[in-house]
Amino acid sequence: RVIGADDKQGVVGAAVRIKGTTVGTVTDVNGNFSLNASNGQTLVITYVGYKTQEVAVSGGPINVTLAVATNQLEDVVVTGYTTQVKKDITGSVAVVSVNDAKKLPATSSEQLLQGQASGVTVINQGAPGANSTVFIRGVNNFGNTSPLYVIDGVQTNNMSQVNPTDIESISVLKDAGSAAIYGVAGGNGVIVVTTKKGRSGKSTFTYDGYYGVQKPLSGNVWRLMTPAQQSQLAYQAGDAGQINGLYAGGAGSLPTYGFRGAGSFNGAASGVTNDASVTALYKFDAANPNNDFLVQKFNQAGTDWFHELFRSAPQQSHTITASGGNDNNTYLYSLNYLNQKGTLLNTFEKRYTARANTTFSYFNNKFRVGESGYVFYRENNGGSGYNQQQEGGTVAETYRQLPLIPVYDIAGNFGGNYAGTSAQLGNATNPVATAMRSVNDRSKTWNMQGTLFAELDFLKHFTARSAFSGNARNNFYYYTGYNPYNDSEPHGNPNQYNTASNYSYTFNTTNTVQYKQIFGKHNISAIVGYEFKRNGGQQLGVQANNFFTLDPNFLTVAGTTDPTSIILTGGNGTYLYQPTSTQSLFAKVDYSFADKYLLGGSVRRDGYSSFFPGRKYGTFPAGSIGWRIGQEEFLKGSKVINDLKLRASYGSLGSNANISGTNSVDTYNYGPGSSFYGIAGGVNSTQLGFYQTSIGNPSTTWETDKILNIGFDLSIVNHFDITAEYYQKRISGLLFPLQLPATAGGAGSPVVNLGNVENKGFDISATYHDQVGEFRYSIGANITTYKNTITSLPDPGYFDLGVGSRIGTLVREQVGHPIGSFFGYKVAGINQSTADANSGATYSGAAAGSYKYVDVNGDGKIDDNDRTFIGNPNPDFTYGLNLNASYKGFDFSAVFYGSQGNKIFNHVKYFTDTYAGFVGGKRTELLTNSAIVANGVVTNPGATLPVLTFNQALGSSAPSTFYIENGSFLRMKVAQLGYTFAPSVLKAVGVSKLHVYLQGNNLFTITKYTGPDPELVPSINNLGNGDRQSAAFGIDFGAYPNNQKSFLLGVNMTF
Amino acid sequence: CKNALDTNPTGVLGSAVLANKAGVDGLLIGAYSLLDGYYSGQPGTNYGSGISNWSFGGLASDDAYKGSDTGDQGGNAAGDIEAHIVSSSNDYVYSKWQVNLAGVVRANNVIAEVPLVKDGSLTAAQGAQAIGEARFLRGVYNFELMKVFRNVPYVDETVNYAAGNLNVPNAPIWDKIEADFTAAMAALPTTQSQPGRANKWAAQAFLAKAYMYDHKYTQALPLLTDLITNGTTASGAKYALGAYGDNFYALTRNNAESVFAAQMTTKDGSNGQNSDFGDVLNFPGGGTYTSCCGFYIPSYNLANAFKTDAAGLPMFQKDATTGFPMYNVTNLKNDHGLAAGAAFTPTTEAVDPRLDFTVGRRGIPYQDWGLCGGETWTRGDLAPYTPKKNVFFQKDVATTADQGGGWATSQGSAINYLLIRVADLYLWRAECYVEANNLAAAEADVNVIRNRMAQHPEYWVHTYVDNSAPSKGNTTTPAANYVIKPYTGQFAANGQAYARQAVYMEHQLEFGMEGHRFFDLQRWDAIFGGPAGANYMANTINAYIKADTRISNPVLNGRTFVAGKHEVFPIPQIEISREGGALKQNPGY
Helix, strand or coil: CEEECCCCCECCCCEEEECCCCCEEECCCCCCCCCCCCCCCEEEEECCCECCEEEECCCCCCCEEECECCCCCCCEEEECCEEEEHHHCCCCEEEECHHHHCCCCCCCHHHHHCCCCCCEEEECCCCCCCCCEEEECCCCCCCCCCCEEEECCEEECCCCCCCHHHEEEEEEECCHHHHHHHHHHCCCCEEEEEECCCCCEEEEEEEEEEEEEECCCCCCCCCECCHHHHHHHHHHHCCHHHHHHCCCCCCCCCCCEEEEEEEEECCEEEEEECCHHHHHHCECCCCCHHHCEEEEECCCCCCCHHHHHECCEEEEEEEEEEEEECCCEEEEEEEEEEEEECCECCCEEEEEEEEEEEEEEECCCCEEEEEEEEEEEEEECCCHHHCCCCCCCHHHHHHHCCCCCCCECCCCCECCCCCCCHHHHCCCCCHHHHHHHCCCCEEEEEEEEEEEEEEEEECCCEEEEEEEEEEEEEEEEEEEECCCCCCCCCCCCCCEEEEEEEEEEEEEEEEEEEEEEEECCEEEEEEEEEEEEEEEEEEEEEEEECECCCCCCCCCHHHECCHHHCECCCCCCCEEEEEEEEEEEEEEEEEEECCCEEEEEEEEEEEECCCCCCCCEEEEEEEEEEECHHHCHHHHCCCCEEEEEEEEEEEEEEECCCCCCCCCCCEEECCHHHHCECCCCCCCCCECCCEEEECCCCCCCCEEEEEEEEEEEEEECCCEEEEEEEEEEEEECCEEECCCCHHHCCCECCEEECCEEEEEEEEEEEEEEEEECCEEEEEEEEEEECEEEEEECCCCCEEEECCCCCCCCCEEEECCCCCCCEEEECEEEECCEHHHHHCCCECCCCCCCCEEECCCCCCCECCHHHCEEEECCCCCEEEEEEEEEEECCEEEEEEEEEEECCEEECCHHHHHCCCCCCCCCCEHHHHHHECCEECCEECCCCCCECCCCCCCCHHHHCCEHHHEEECCEEEEEEEEEEEECCHHHHHCCCCCEEEEEEEEEEEEEEECCCCCCCCCCCCHHHHCCHHHCCCCCCECCCCCCCCCCEEEEEEEEEC | CCCCCCCCCCCCEEHHHHCCHHHHHHHHHHHHHHHHCCCCCCCCCHHHHCCCCHHHHHHCCCCEEEECCCCCCCCCCHHHHHHCCCCCCCHHHHHHHHHHHHHHHHHHHHHHHHHHCCCCCCCHHHHHHHHHHHHHHHHHHHHHHHHHHCCEECCCCCCCCCCCCCCCCEECCHHHHHHHHHHHHHHCCCCCCCCCCCCHHHHHHHHHHHHHHCCCHHHHHHHHHHHHHHCECCCCCECCCCCHHHHHCHHHCCCCCEEEEECCCCCCCCCCCCCCHHHCCCCCCCCCCCCCCCEEEECHHHHHHCEECCCCCECCCECCCCCCEHHHCCCCCCCCCCCCCCCCCCCCCCECCCHHHHEECCCCECCCCCECCHHHHCCCCCCCCEECCCCCCHHHHHHHEECCECCECCCEECCCEEEEEHHHHHHHHHHHHHHCCCHHHHHHHHHHHHHHHHCCHHHCCEEECCCCCHHHCEEEEECCCECCCCCCCHHHHHCHHHHHHHHHHHHHHHCCCCCCHHHHHHHHCHHHCCCCCCCHHHHHHHHHHHHHCCCCCCCCCCCCCCCCCCCCCCCCHHHHHHCCCCCCCCCCC
16 A cells, blocks of 8 residues: 555555566555565555655565655656656756646636746637637747647647646647757647546546636726717817717717618608607618618617626536556546636537547557547637627727617617717627627537557567557538628628638657666666658638528528629638648657766757758757756755756757748639639629739748757755756747738748747746645746847848738837837827927927827937837746645645736727727726817826827827837636545545535736736737737737636546 | 658649640739739738729829728828828838739739740730730739839839849839830730720720820820721720710720720629729718718819809819819808708709719719718718719619628629720820810810710709609709800910810819829829929819818818929838838938
């Protein structure tokens, strides 16, 4: 039996192995084990959190008491293609504490990583099931900066669909020493995930589940003013259009009804009135909106669009796991059901996952075959709720839509800016209507992923392994467009049905031979391997208009009443993914002498199909050294230092993420909107034409990442473990879409190797754990810093990005500055008078009450050349904090996450804090803080916003420091209080372990940011554009907030 | 494993597929296809690059305002163009530059592909004609660039990425444009199998147009006379002036007045991208008609210009007090500031009948959509007019309208955009005659244009049979007090300067809201050699700004057109950067 020295309880699941063999077993729930061993043999007992112990076999029952590990150096860590004991690792490998991570209720497993490992930055969004942005040690390039995920050997680009309950361990390979073995795929870092396996011994059956509720943000989220205040605002601005059209009764007055359509009231087809008799004219014709005459009663108190769109939503997850095995075979099966409703209407993520991990051993355990794999079915709304971070997203519409407009009109149909006049009611859409109309939209995905392997031990020290890993995915989605009769843009659109079906596959075959031997003080292990990878896929998409009904039980594209509206290249597109292939040879050697001097080396040679012959192959070497000073005699007796290891690594990796399969050749294509033309004169027919789609560049090759890593691992005073590393990552030959002049024509520019980026910084993680009587606690902290600098770009040394903004360039990528730097004017205050506006550097439109800008280039005028760098969206550091405490049966834990020093471009202010932009919700500050000008002089010198003007001028809305805010925040991600029932109580009901917990998430966020949530994924406008994916971030167009509180009740139960 | 990495391009065509007749034909259609001013996936916006030049030709001139909310397409977009504060990072400028150079390169690809065809499928004559059409198209795209930017890189078929010679310097290239059109004239037949193709006469008309812009009136004159006397459309129809409104109606496309048009198509599988995609914003923003977007609002100035005097002639002479043209001293009566339901009777002032094809105004039939609602049909601030020439008819929505964008209902249109129509030929020839001091001949040509309307009341806009049911059709009663008469010797009597202004005025009236006005002012101004005197353009536009901001205009208030700068638009800064300094910025920018 194995018991723990701390609680004297049986240790469940400890590995017991006969030394020098692979024969072993695992303790059962009471800590018991049985094993056939001979006298004289030695048993090695290992368990996470305890010191590994060796016991000689001398007949009869063996009782082992495991001492609590004072450091984590004996932990076995999964690294590239192999496992290593932590003390022997010379590269930079961050181990995510899976126990802590699992407390974060995640519909997307990438969310588990946030704040859990130094060097890893994770940006989440609130939409259930939506992907997170993950990058390791800073943003590496302007495109795809996502790490490589290796999930039980399957090389893929995300881990979002892995059931968190199934995860056994997560390791993050950050430097060349650890990741270079992944060669060209590892440049952005590697995240290695292994899932749980069965253990030999008694079968166990567990249930893990939770149920909870998520609450939307409370209060006046956008800080918007009331309709009455908007009326006052129109008067203050002297906006005759609004005054005449809506607020004719004087400042603060509001109209009662709005109407518009076929027909007239008092001779007008549209307008507002206080006369209730207009309601008698109401007409609604779903079949033909041109016959509508819609009337709505204005919401004079103001519609809180945010809370009309966001509601409390339930979430639940249930996993049952059966596992067990004998000396030869193990199995683990799990089933998971997850259903998270989003707080935004009609968003949800529903997923059913089945996993089977099995191994079978033969010939005295010398030959093993097995698999680990899962299949899931995933369904979500896929529709409007996910298209955020753009001005047309439903979240953005909650500030863009006037609060005066009601959600529903007088007949219970949707309200909007149609009934009235769009000039005064704006051009936003009713976000509730948009969300409600997406109720039948679905994205349905079947996905199978896994690995089959066979392993053979031979010649005593060798193991050969062959594995086939892959992912096959099939996705079907459809969405409908209803006639938005209530919105002015557009009123008469026909209904629409869009659907697409696609499949994609990726597989890799990996064959390795591993060698391990100890001679005297020499410990050597090596692995060589060959790998082949391929991926590809296809999509058929189609849309059509004018359906008799949008009943999902009826809908097929063939059901359109207007077959001419069928479009294969519509919203979804029909296309082939360009397949790509990689083939590779790799080798790695680790050597240690006397358990003190460590040496590692790896090399990988990769070939990649997208490059031109002669440029296909690259070699990526890395080396690392370590010195376990703690093992030296002079420190061995130290009472302070328990262990200390110094280590360093240097090497190169590559990245081919930012290149398409056809980059090396000229390509041509044709398409109705691209190259067809009605040359025959028909109104509805075009003729086939060709155009060049891309210009090839035969000389393009890898991005090269050269990484230097220096660090130490230190354990002191038996309670304190600290790991600190400094790194320098130089990415050269950046795969960069060449910025060709227009003289090249409209064909896509080739991606070439131009531009360099450098990241450097520190990763620090530390844990402190102690015990006072029965009170045990630990504090874990990690901090990630990175300084990102663009060190080279093709002429002219910069490029600009607007990312779907109406105000032009927001971001400039320039040598000497970090990726994503905000670019614009510097506001130096408000021109206090006409004379002030005309003195010094001025611009067309400068007037009393307009912004005064800094004349950056000193040429006496304000123009484009005075734009400068106004903010860095990259944080100085991000950090995570994990607190754990237990007392008797009670446990408490908390997770904090923070980001410090990052700036946000609050683009929402373009709509809410300027008067000249669009009619819509306005922030209260606009009424209280705007300059008031009389006779050419500002009469309220404390004003911070420009004079209310509906004149267009540089002086109000151009990108400037006006939009820049401090995006630092500290969030309490999780607080969990749990109770574990004593086994003696449970025995009677056949339960061996029962843990219940109550959990609160996102209980508070400390920030100065004025928007709803400072955690911002990139705009959907640059996600769609693959080559610019990571080039702009930290811009708030209206995100699905990720800081919503939720409360969960959960159970972990083992039978 | 040796060949494991050899994957062929998938889902696209390699260049070898095109080296045959079908490939050349397809590349040529691809080159034509940018005439609509847009290609799927282009950088910038479709609004900026649209062939109608509603922004550069319309908003920047005295024709029209941007419309919509002040901020909508305001900064760095259409608003800045209207306000003459265009920066070199303006999105519209960039789009226009990109799309037209893409057109030039597509034409070059045809020229480069012809000699690569070795399979015998393309005869020498077919190859020569394909090159002729390509050179014609290259001339058209370069012409667009010349009008907007003046200093243009001349990109021929030898310029490409592989050759490493993409950094082409910019300069006026009238000589190159003229050479392309001259070559096209020689290579093209007088009739073509398809009406959308350029024939010899279209090339000749563009050559004449280039001479007009290059101020080579004596070279233009015989070409124009030849065209007016002998010219035919690609389908072989003798050039003629038909009903004025037929130029702006989808189902009367490619008629005898159509010298060369960008063919617009709807319901063709392109989701509106071939249906005048540059003009999707330019529809009323309210009323019974539709939903969006209220851009391209005819100016007070433009509407006023249609006033006619007792002699039935336009009132272009200057008013001594205000310095405005006489027509602009007071605004034509309109419904500005009038509430939606208030009674309004359209003015009874005498107006040129072309007004109601050019400007939507309250109380006048708006195609077959009902009586126009005036200011309530606009969306932005304080303007009573709506565009009309690009607006389709309700009865034809099923075939001639298309989705232009998610927010735009049926705002793609199958109305062709006429790059040159027969009326151009007469008015250009009138200009040539004025400069040759043959004033009687000039007056005769202007009268041809005026008489089309003066002698054909059936071409005018007529009242509805039933205002509440426009589909019932129109009466024969004119919708307003239309008075238009030909000149009767005033040209000779008042001299060359008067005649010149009269011809210019006729251009303004005949082609209002067709995107030419800015460029006409530019070529008439002395700055590039025009005959109208120094600062003619600046003076005209500044007087317009002064007149039209009598009613506060959020975009135009306080703006100035700077002579020597604003006659052309800035070269996109990003292109100057990308060409590594080979491109020069235009003066003043």
